[in-house]
Amino acid sequence: MIETRGLTKVFQDKKRGAIRAVDNVSFVCQPGQIYGLLGANGAGKTTTLRMLATILEPTDGTAVICGHDVIDAPEKVRANVGFLSTATALYPRLTSQEMVEYFGRLNGLDETTLKKRVDEIFNRLDMNSFRDRRCDKLSTGMKQKTSIARTLIHDPQVMIFDEPTIGLDIMTARTIVDFIRECRQRGKTVIFSTHVMSEVEKLCDVIGIIQSGKLLAEGSLAELRVRYRQNDLEEIFVQVVAPYQNNSEA
């Protein structure tokens, strides 16, 4: 389970001063659920997810993942999290298998378990044909599969996806979407950020609309439709975000 409590991140900028990238964000995501964080570029999605993955430390507030606090026990949090984004690249000079094994070892898997897990994942994702190929020689689709295998190797209970389909072709994006759905079926807690409305509509059980670092609206798609009297998610999004968009631009 993921629970954030007043999660805040302030960056110091020499020219612009203090910037509240994430401002008092609180939400809960249950196991077997996909929580979609929907927001425009610069809304605070990546910063929120980086704090959940303990890559960044919150300025204020906190989050608890699988019972571990992101500030007090970041290493235990990371051991329970699989983090995937388009920014999480692969080591070009390692083979696909070496890449996955490296992260298995970093997650403390013993060699017997590691071998079993690697074989299992490579079979499941149909990766055996390129397991010994260097990552810099892989196609985009193969790279994405390797990234997925890397996040799955330690069988984490929580999956964090930060705009995982951005810049990908339809077929590769579809692999990722199917994978996210599969994570829910396996009872994992999934949080997923995007600005692609169709992905949110297809996947998310709960939607959080974020703008200027603030969580402005939250609920299932059905709940949001009733609350904002709109059927189209894009219209709902614009209705929620527009007042804050004007403020932030002013």
Next chain:
Amino acid sequence: MNVSAISVVYRKELTEWMRDRRTLISTVLVPLLAFPLLMVGITALATVMIGKAEKEVPKVMILGGEDSPKLVGDLKRLDTLAVVPYAGDWRDQISNKQIRAAVEIPKGFQVALAEGATPTVHVYFYEGEIKSSFGANHLQKAVEEYRNTVVKDRLAVKNLPASVLKPFEIKQENVAPPEKVGGASIGGFIGYAVILLCLTGAMYPAIDLTAGEKERGTIETVLSSPISRFDLVFGKFLLVFSASLVSAILSVTSMGTSFAILGHSHLMQNSSGQQSLNLQLGPISVVAVFFMALPLAVLFSAVLMTISLFAKTYKEAQSYLTPLTFLVVIPAVASVMPGVELTPKLALIPVLNTSLVCKEIITGTYHWNSIILIFTSTCIYAGAAIFLAVKMFQREDVLFRS
């Protein structure tokens, strides 16, 4: 500190490093080939060039001397000189290397000598041009021989022995063992070279493991794993340090081999067939130089990683590290300068201290107080640099600088 996690990071970085051509060139190939090429190649080339210049019978010109047939006759009779007829553009001919040198015999030279005056003979040559210098030396020697003949004749007229002018001999004798003479000549250079190669060997891995990771986007990937920042930095640091050490070991080995080859070759023999310089490095000297380079390699590795981490790209890191190269080269070069010797104050200046102590070690001098002081102070600097590198890896504004 989790040794197992550090070992996982180290082994992964080692695998990647072994597959990276750029780092292999800077860490393995350059130290292995630089010394044989520089030492043997340049020495051989210089020997060939000097030998060729020495063997050449230089074309020289006599300016004046019409009224001094004795000296002119002596010069023309010599096999070591090829006297060419006088030409007005003799200066241009020397500059254009058509002739190597010219000798000017003043008007009335022979008469002036007979009258006991002291006329001046000028020898013209092109400074910096080795063949011209050899030509001038041949001329100078010939004129000096003529002068000796004149002196002898004058003494004979007065019934005085030649020993009147040279009542006793003075001879300098070397008491230093041959290996120390060789060491004094090359000691500074060895320290300088080892230090520089320790730096260049560590440079590319340090950039690749920090700025390179940021540029490729793998830093976020590894930071999302459960490994602690300290273990991650330490694993990376150990690889950079290994690269620096490999560079140092290869450079010292390659240098020792180059000197051994040079020492036994005819290139380092003088005209009488004796070895002119003993350039052999004893195993104790090699081990001692390597031992002194250890903390410096730690210091370089940590500093290079810390600076590179600030950069967002490989190229940016390279531009940050260029001034550092100068900071290392300047004290290293200063240590090679004649007269710069190890003092307690200089023993605290990193790089310069190691370079100076290496110079002493090569000559077989072991000042243990200085060695301990240098080793300890460099270890302290190295420890501080590692601490700083770990701190930098914990700073979000450095890791995710945009």
